[in-house]
Amino acid sequence: MDDMKQVVLAYVKNEYLEDEDEEINFDTPLISGGIVDSFSMVSLKRFLENKYKISIPDDKATPEAFDSVNRIVAVVREFVK
């Protein structure tokens, strides 16, 4: 679980964080905080699906459900066998 959190956090930092000084944690708002926009969310979802060999239905990949690393991990855990 903690490993998954770290992996997702690292991916978000590497891929989406523009400001190199900005610090984010597991609860930082990603969508409502403007770090990941709704278009980029598609690539984040694709990363999770590839990485964890799962398929996340669109109705589970909402801006609210993807709004922090903690929330994302909770969604992923639903689908990881």
Added chain:
Amino acid sequence: MSHFGAYEDRAKNFSWDISEKELGYEPGDPINIGWYCSDRLCQMGKADRTALIWEGMTGESRKYTYNDVRLTTNTIGAFLRGLGIQAGDRVCLFMDRIPELYLGFVGVLKIGAIAQPLFSAFGEESLFVRLEDAQTRAIITTRKHVGKVRRILEQMPFLEHIIIVDHDGKRELKEREVAFSLDTATPVEKLEIHPTKAESPSVLHYTSGTTGQPKGVQHVHYSLISQYLTAKWVLDLKDDDIYWCTADPGWVTGTSYGIIAPFALGVTQCVQDIGFSADNWYRFIEKHRVTVWYSAPTAIRSLMKAGDEVVKKYDMSSLRHLASVGEPLNAEAVHWSLRVFNMPFHDTYWQTETGSIMITNFPGMKVKPGSMGRAFPGITSTVLDMKTYEPINERGRIGLIAVQPGWPAMMRTYWNNPETYKKKFVNGWYLTGDRSSIDSEGYFWFAGRDDDIINTAGHLVSPFEVESALLEHQAVAESAVVAKPDEVNMEVVKAFVTLKPGFEPTADLELEIMNFIRKKLSPLAMPQEIEYMPSLPKTRSGKIMRRMLRAKEWGEEIGDTSTLDNE
């Protein structure tokens, strides 16, 4: 009672003089949008009126009166002049929706420089082609986005100044960078406003073309005349309104109706620099008692998707007028807003090139859900036969939407590209590139684009630009990009690619290519889906048949394939 009244009364004897008189403008006088958005309001006794209420991502907020707008824009203008920026120079604004974007835009105009706003999510390639084309002399940006400028700096000897508005001193400024802060700068009480005239260039907005690089749509200060009146009559903005335009000033709605018109009308406008969520948006309306809300179909459909229960948690009773722009507003969205807000969203139709609203649903007019509405008084609009370019008199037949040139906010040229500009006019009509029909009551009904441009969430994306960028990825041999239908965004980008030898069509490679485009161009341009193909359909002369791929996505007839190379 709306400002607009009855359509026929307004259309009869219409003249743009109405707007000129209200603004106190006489032909031949200087006209400077920056002055109209700040100093004039103070001279009219509105100095203490709240002009801008802003909320940021981390909960911070700021408020500016019209006197604050006057002073801050003076200060920005003076700072730019101090750097040597002169009238006619291009100054890019490359920021999220922070107050400095709005105030910087006005400050640039006050000194007669040309404001070039660019969407802050643009990647470095998108940024570079636009700055290079405009030979931009200065860019105003933030720590968050300056990295993209730094990465392409060596290719931009013309860019003399990089102004960072939130420099905190933690890191050293680099080559050509200078810090500027509204918090610490000494307010400039008096600034000599540059005496721009009606035809002086004001704003340069870049828009996507079907082929070739993005085009710089150049507007002039006289655009104010139609931006002011359309905002007054269509958005029905009144003195005591609290107005929220959700558009980003990186695009034309965000400047014409997100800066120029509301400030020139002296209303209070709210800005939220927070990512989308239904709760956030409704909370914002409730908190600020927003009365007039100008949004976009994608956002409206996202709110619909969030469900009716969310909206019930908030007090929406302050709202009195709703309007929409960017893509055709589907009938379901109008029915939904009637049910949820007890009033319809009024669709408005216009483009970066038109600068102001062309065809629209007016307050008080019968709204036909799914229709674009009727032409604004003073706008002569029709549909043209797609072969002869003659007006179609037959009701209900689809043709090209065309407008007779001559309204104040019409673009004056494409920057560095007069040939393409000329091609936008045929038989004395400006061709919008959109298709529609007109019914017996003069209502326009959108039928689609006349080219391959992709309209995703109200933003135009050029397939050519994405295809070119795809070819820069090491694995991609060939590419074709088309629009794919999407429930929320209307269309999204889909790419078809063939791979170079040695690359396998894996899911990881697909993600890698998606991210490559996202960073290079923008999240909007990122293909939401990539389909690997053994080969792309081509004509015998070797041209990729994009329309076949598009037809496949839309479940349409493929049409004539006689030129297809079957080899």
